[in-house]
Amino acid sequence: MYNTIKFPFYIRLAFMVISLIGITYILCMGKSILIPILMAFLIAVLLLPIVHFLNSKLRFPNVLSSTIAVIIFVSLILGILAFISYEISDIADDFAEIRKNINLFIVDIQRYIRANFHVSLWEQRKYIDDVTQDSFKKGKETIGTTILSITDTILDLTLIPIYTFLILLYRNHFILFLAKLFKKEYHVKLQEILSHIKGSVQSYISGLIFEMIAVSALTCIGLYFIGVKYAILLGIITGILNLIPYVGILVAGVLTILSSLTGTPELSLILGVIIVNIVVQIIDNNILVPLIINTKVQINAFVSIIGIIIGSQIGGIAGMFLAIPILAILKIVFDRIESAEPWGYLMGDNLPKTFIWKSKKVKTE
Template identity: 50%
Template structure:
């Protein structure tokens, strides 16, 4: 076996192998970019299918419900969960609309305070500021009409995907065996064991990551809501839930949530000291998230280093915006599992991995491990 590998290495020097991997990755990203409107809903559905697999197994094997009905119930429960979050946010936004007069008054007060500060600091009169704002608003309006069309198109795509993803998820779960058999048919017999290992590791890694992410989201939302309530910030529950949801976008999600919370605080109150409370709550939650929640909950069998994660998120954001950022880590995890199980690509898996994580991976949450182990018993 070693002789065959040595001969293969002589036939394929490093620079040729490097070029092959590089061209393959460029082709992959090109396909993802141009096919993002079709592929990304399918990728979301695939992740949902992997996440809901233990639920399907529970209904099918434990409760003896027919397989098709088990899949339908699993997808329905997922829709119910997501709908409840959307309804809650809509309900909270209703309160904001009810307080619109107070919000507009606070915005007006802040605007005048800023005008006074600019005049005292830079000796720029109110008329000059207003003249500048009028010119800026004219330019903004011209650009705004262009962005409005883009926003309407994006929103239409979002609504379409919202309908398609549950259907895709149901069908992917229903035809799971068909896809596995297809892969077994196109792979040579000597590599079938490798294929089964890859599929099992991908399922385990994705389930571990997504279950951990959902748990982290719930804890971050709860901690932030409690912190904002203690600090006396209005709409604490809504801002807490939004922070939990945005925290699912690695690295930048919590920053976006903090900016939104500061803006919401400014519009709901004239007390500028509350901004310090928002920053303090976010800093504490971020510290707990990075040092306790992520090592204990989100750590999975696949370790990805920070450089690979950040670059992946940037590429994902460039290709498909927020959905690309969210999908970046699972896609990198899948790529790493494939690399780790193919001898010639193993060094690339090592490159995007994080060996130091094994020493500081922390304690794992028992119920997540239980769910994952149960699902691993059933392929």
């Protein structure tokens, strides 16, 4: 017989706070190792149906099935990157025209500021020169950091397919390891948790892919109709960057505006690009995300935003991307553990209409 020790609330709260501090410290110190592994885990879960199909239908051995699935995924990513790099080379040929149109656009803005805000051209240029000099000094200081960051990114891109292959290859080994950690009476609940995690992650990633395709198509159509030269490329870039919460669409908008200057510096085209991006985001946030994403991952907006901010502080862009799947996994685990069920409810988006305290009235003298 095992005796369960029940600690007071303040002791449990202290344990929880200490655990959160320890987990956060481990994530911050080991992010260079953990982030590629977590990314590989998400990709491996996404590729599981392909591996199961090759194993069960075509009778391929597990090693060959895992290898083919990873090769298909890497080939798809390389194909997209090859198309983008080819199209970007065409934009690079128009760089002189872009630079000329940017200068004309800046001159128009300076004249508008001088006419409406009574700031002379000399004062505006002096302010721009001061900002440019400060940025140049800071840029020189961050060159080394940028080079190291690029090196780390290339290393991660190399390791992620390897990690993905190994996770797919040893998936049953890992599941058996988890089974050995718990007693047999908990194996049914463990199987249920793992099954829900697999389904939730697969639905979320597939939903993101569908959302990316939809945003890319809508952006391509909108940019094409307003006369932007590289509408297809900019639409695809917008769809890919839209995967990065909040920040990605802003970067995509800036790139689209700059690329639209290959044809003309007219303000009407730039306003058209801004309107297209706003309309696409309205459709995305009010139709695509509620139908595709929110139905797959039942996390409320408050917890999502906090998780994304924490993820960005720990792991940058990769941390922002991983925040929602990790929160979804935590919610699945919390919902199926009795002592952690309130935390799972806190993370959910099922809002009660009213709440009535069920307590006895206390008489007051």
